[in-house]
Amino acid sequence: MARQHPEEPTLVELTIEEVKAMGKQGIDHPSTRPVITGGVVGAIAGAVLPVVTWPVGLFAGAAIALYTRVKR
Template sequence: MARQHPEEPTLVELTIEEVKAMGKEGIKHPSTRPVLTGGAIGAVAGALLPVVSWPVGLFAGAAIALYSRVKR
């Protein structure tokens, strides 16, 4: 595993900052729409799958979309 320099923000710190920025800017933030779309797709998938409920799918879809936005 690659070691980070102490001054580099961690993935958790980047994610928290992204969520804060999304909360402040609302739909104008560039990550808001992809995260909402990911949540909607996850909710539909969760509703269709018998093992997963739609709230779990919503959370998972939004989390995956947010992760892909922050990881860039």
């Protein structure tokens, strides 16, 4: 009889768990500061670039930072 391996969590599931943990632990969570920093950098880039607005830059920067934290 073949052994069944539990499915590995998907990237979406990992991201949701990371966001939940960040919400519970706040600034003490290891991913919170890099995600905030990514959002700030994105917002500044969005404010400087004429094509992107600062809210889009904020979201994109935070999303990229979160993705790099979850992907590790």
